[in-house]
Amino acid sequence: MSKLTVSVSPHIHDKTTTTLIMLDVIIALIPAFIASILIFGVRAAVVTMVCISACVFFEWVFEKITKRPNTISDLTAIITGILLAFNLPVTIPLWQAVLGSAVAIILVKQLFGGLGKNFANPAITARIVLFLAFSVTMTNWDSPYDSTNLWVYPIDGVAGATPLALMWRGETEYLPSMLQMFLGIRGGSLGETSNLALLMGGVYLIARKVITWHIPVIYIGVVVVLTALLGENAIYHMFAGGLFLGAIFMATDYVTSPQTKKGKLIFAVGAGLFTVLFRIYSSYPEGVSFAILIMNILTPYINKYTQSVPLGRKK
Amino acid sequence: MGKIRGIKPPHNKNTESGKLHVLPIPEEVHMPMKMHSGKPAIPIVKVGDEVRVGELIGEMGGTVSAPIHSSVSGFVKHIEDRDPVTGQEAITITIKADGKQTWDEKIAPHSVNSLEEFYNHVRDSGAVGLGGAGYPAAPKLAIKNLDSLDYILINAAECEPYVTADDYTMLVDTRHVYHGVKLLQKFMHPREKIVICIEDNKPEAIKIMRDTFIAEEKVEVAAMPTFYPQGERKVLVYNVTGRIVPEGARLADVGVIVSNITTIAVVARYIETGLPLVKKLVTVDGPLVKNPKNVLAPIGTPLRTLFEYCGGFKGDIEPSKIIVGGPMMGYAQPNIDVPVVKTTNAALAFPREDIKNLKQTACIKCSRCITICPMSLMPPNIEAAFTHKNLERLTDLRINMCVECGSCAYVCPAKRPLVQTMQLSKKLLRMRS
Numbered sequence: 234m235s236k237l238t239v240s241v242s243p244h245i246h247d248k249t250t251t252t253l254i255m256l257d258v259i260i261a262l263i264p265a266f267i268a269s270i271l272i273f274g275v276r277a278a279v280v281t282m283v284c285i286s287a288c289v290f291f292e293w294v295f296e297k298i299t300k301r302p303n304t305i306s307d308l309t310a311i312i313t314g315i316l317l318a319f320n321l322p323v324t325i326p327l328w329q330a331v332l333g334s335a336v337a338i339i340l341v342k343q344l345f346g347g348l349g350k351n352f353a354n355p356a357i358t359a360r361i362v363l364f365l366a367f368s369v370t371m372t373n374w375d376s377p378y379d380s381t382n383l384w385v386y387p388i389d390g391v392a393g394a395t396p397l398a399l400m401w402r403g404e405t406e407y408l409p410s411m412l413q414m415f416l417g418i419r420g421g422s423l424g425e426t427s428n429l430a431l432l433m434g435g436v437y438l439i440a441r442k443v444i445t446w447h448i449p450v451i452y453i454g455v456v457v458v459l460t461a462l463l464g465e466n467a468i469y470h471m472f473a474g475g476l477f478l479g480a481i482f483m484a485t486d487y488v489t490s491p492q493t494k495k496g497k498l499i500f501a502v503g504a505g506l507f508t509v510l511f512r513i514y515s516s517y518p519e520g521v522s523f524a525i526l527i528m529n530i531l532t533p534y535i536n537k538y539t540q541s542v543p544l545g546r547k548k
Numbered sequence: 549m550g551k552i553r554g555i556k557p558p559h560n561k562n563t564e565s566g567k568l569h570v571l572p573i574p575e576e577v578h579m580p581m582k583m584h585s586g587k588p589a590i591p592i593v594k595v596g597d598e599v600r601v602g603e604l605i606g607e608m609g610g611t612v613s614a615p616i617h618s619s620v621s622g623f624v625k626h627i628e629d630r631d632p633v634t635g636q637e638a639i640t641i642t643i644k645a646d647g648k649q650t651w652d653e654k655i656a657p658h659s660v661n662s663l664e665e666f667y668n669h670v671r672d673s674g675a676v677g678l679g680g681a682g683y684p685a686a687p688k689l690a691i692k693n694l695d696s697l698d699y700i701l702i703n704a705a706e707c708e709p710y711v712t713a714d715d716y717t718m719l720v721d722t723r724h725v726y727h728g729v730k731l732l733q734k735f736m737h738p739r740e741k742i743v744i745c746i747e748d749n750k751p752e753a754i755k756i757m758r759d760t761f762i763a764e765e766k767v768e769v770a771a772m773p774t775f776y777p778q779g780e781r782k783v784l785v786y787n788v789t790g791r792i793v794p795e796g797a798r799l800a801d802v803g804v805i806v807s808n809i810t811t812i813a814v815v816a817r818y819i820e821t822g823l824p825l826v827k828k829l830v831t832v833d834g835p836l837v838k839n840p841k842n843v844l845a846p847i848g849t850p851l852r853t854l855f856e857y858c859g860g861f862k863g864d865i866e867p868s869k870i871i872v873g874g875p876m877m878g879y880a881q882p883n884i885d886v887p888v889v890k891t892t893n894a895a896l897a898f899p900r901e902d903i904k905n906l907k908q909t910a911c912i913k914c915s916r917c918i919t920i921c922p923m924s925l926m927p928p929n930i931e932a933a934f935t936h937k938n939l940e941r942l943t944d945l946r947i948n949m950c951v952e953c954g955s956c957a958y959v960c961p962a963k964r965p966l967v968q969t970m971q972l973s974k975k976l977l978r979m980r981s
Contacts, residue, residue: 238868238903239882241968243954244875245557245709245902249961251909307909349910487914492926494919541924543946544552544782545792 251348255308257443261434262315262482268417268427272391273323277423283327285314287334295343309348313337316356319424319478320522321363324373333359353529354489357479357522364522372398374420395420396473400465401518414472425475435481444485447494448501452480455505463513476508479521489529496532496539504528551787552922554775555955557876559749560709562840563831568720570844571857573645577620577848578630579605582638583889584676585683586612591641597624602823603652605641614676614684614890618652619826619846620645640887643848655822663694666735673818674825674890679703679714679779679808680873682891685815688807689736691800698740698803699789700732702812704757705747705772705779708874713829713893716842717810718746718753726760727820728812729767736805741766743788744809747774776876777953781806783922795949810893828888832858834896836867850885851895867897876954906963917956917966923949927956927966934973939980947973 269277292310296303304310317333337359345351364371374393396419399407409419417427425431438444453471461467470476484490484504491500504524511520528535582588589606599605599618606616622645630640660666671686691697702725706714718725729742744761746754748771761767770788772778782793784806791802799806814825828847833840838859845854851870861867871878872892888895917927926945933941950970957966 236868237870237880237882237884239880240869240903241965241971242875242877242879242952243958243967244869244871244878244880244896244898245958246906246963247555247557247959247961249959250907250963251912251961254912254914254961304909347910349912487912492913492915492918492928540929541918541921541926543795543925543949544786544923545794545797546946546949547795 251307251309254443255312257438257441258312258482259308259315261437261443262312262319262424264430264433265319265424265427265478266315268430269319269323269423272417272426273423277318277323280321280323280325280327280330280423281315281318283330284318284321284334285311287331288314288317288338291335291338292343295339296347299343301347304348307348310338313342313355315424316478316482317359320356320360320422320475322371322373322421323423325363325370329363329367329370333363336362349488351488352533353526354483354486357483357525357529360522361526374398391418391420391426393420395518396469397512397518400469400473401512408469411468411472414469422475422478425478428472428477431477431481435477438481438485444481445494445497447497448485448490448504449480451498451501452484452505452508453477455502456508459505459509460513463509465513470509470512474512474519475521479508479525480504483521483525484528489532491532491535491539493536493539493541496535499535499539500528500532503531551773552783553773553920554777554783554922554953555920555958556775557709557958559774560833561712561715561749562710562833563712563842564715564750566841568716568829568844569841569857571846571849571854573620573647573649573846574849574853576625576642576644576850577618577846578640578642578850578887579616579618579848580630580638580640580887580889581606581609581616583616583682583847583891584614585681586610586614586687588638589613589616591627591639593624593627593641595624595627598622599624599643600650600652602655602826605643608671612684612687614686615672615674615824617674617824617826618643619848621648621650622646651823657822658819660731660735660819663735666731669819670815672824673815675811675814675818676825676890677808678810678814678828678891678893680877680891680893685807685811689732689805691798691805693800694736696803697736697738697800697805699805700736700738700742701784701788701804701806702729702742702744702809703779703781703784703806704750704753704809705745705784706750707747707774707776707779708876708878708894709776710833710896711831711874711894712842713831714809715750715753716829717813718750718757721810721813721817722756722760724813724816724820725757725809726816728816729761729764731816731819732807732812733764733766738766738805739803740789741768743767744769745772745779745784745788746770747772747778749774776958777922777951777955780922780951780953782951795946825890828890828892830854830888830892831894832896833894834867834871834898835902836861836865836897836899838862845888847890848887850887851881852884854888854895855884855897861897862899865899868900869898869903871896871898876958877952908964909962911962911964914961916959916961920955920959922953922955923951925950927964927970930973931964931966931969934969934976937976939977942973942977947977950974
């Protein structure tokens, strides 16, 4: 007689796995990846591939050295690589991209215990580190190459200061049109500019139930409302900077955002608030990465005060 | 506040159409003295005794207990400890059937003229909660504050995949369901109404029940949205009445009783014919079963006989997992010869590829489990508290309110063994207090 397995219930499970969820995130990032190549040239793909390879490599090496189980197959290192690349200018020296990958994977993710244990979003934190360490190359929106070839900046108008920087300096006469803003034909980090492509990814993630609409919609909504109240061009602010990329792909990171719906609402409102404060009152034109990092840090406290109340619990 | 919603596993109700099959009398039946929660029954027969169908062979072992009657006529072959069905050791009486199915001469219709008589009949019928929990029906119905009883919910949600036994009770035993409900109305007269709660994936049963109770003013047939665990009693109470059962309280404390629909039919049949609970409708299904069927089987029938009756296993592959009950909360069995007991509503067989070890990975804090927990608990936090053996935190997180429905483990993309963690956490708290 064959052996019967005796195990605890349930005896059936949903087919979803961590890997499949992460695969969906990668699929959702593909439109923005294609847009980045069309807008910023082939070098956008090179930067992205370098970040992906470096992130996967550092994850593998770290786990090898520390004798932890290999987790490459969960695909999260690939996502970190893509998101980090999307937060860099297309002209970034490749060694800096590799350094940023090391910061993201080793410093922010693995040293805290690996997947699920880090408190801050690895790609966002690495971007901030690079931004502070290499503020010249991280804000170099001009091409070092011949802008007539396809290597970088194949189309007109995407080399040059970002719209947020222009607004911040008050040089509004050089601002791109609203349609250019929506399509992403403007200066900026290579994966952040095409709101159309990012939106497609967001809709996909919501349709696949990987994320819910709450964080992106509320985050973007708060930015629109607050900038309008402050007399800014709110729609322009919505399409500028890394708001769509941050709100759809970074602020919804499971590990570094709150557990309950209530917590997520607070997180989204806070991220929106800090984004506007940074954009308008700080000495930097951009605010999304700082805002998300701050909310990452606050997440354990948000979790503490927004736990779900068991049905019928007595105090 | 909105209604509770849960998960939507594939229904796999392969047996929902088709006729009811009556199993030929097996050669032997095994009657465990513990087919219910509470105290086990005490055998009152000895080896060699002749017994008849419906004859009392185990008497109640306490107030929360249930009598056990022979499901066949024949003689007592063994009285011994046998493999448990629900993880609890029990003395089992094995009866060799003579195939004649002679009824016990004491079996006769009963009259019922008072609440006390009604309760006595419920007790003597051997009825227990047939939804799976097996709580003896008599102590459940005999509530202290009958005056403040508002609702009786007849649970026919049957939210577990595969299982269609209650569905069939409504289709083929409509008369006893009707009489059961009328008895509850007559003797317990809830102030609001009796609600028959059926998930809306059983349109035929809903129609039959609506037609049956069309003239009854205080009986409602509610078509409930289909999700798991709609039939969990606290979920059902909340979704039907809007009442929240406070932590540690009984359902009766908020004026509600929930009873499984087949239990009610068993009580009605006992009063009408005198035949106690000796046979059970069992859904025999699972990916490995050749011809899935609903089978009316004598209690005590070995599962092997049921599977053989349903054509055996596809490709003659030996099953790798046998489950008694549904796949969400049922019990995996250590061997295929365990008997059908009162609470057995399904026997499922799964092949190896369906049970291969799920690879556990790190929690990614996706919060799916938190979103779907019907009790609004926080499984990842409980898991963390359990890992750190933090008893204070486990208490604070209300681990004792977990109903072990398994929804969290079902949705977990990292395949964390959350139900096991819940069970071990409860055990840890019990041991330390």
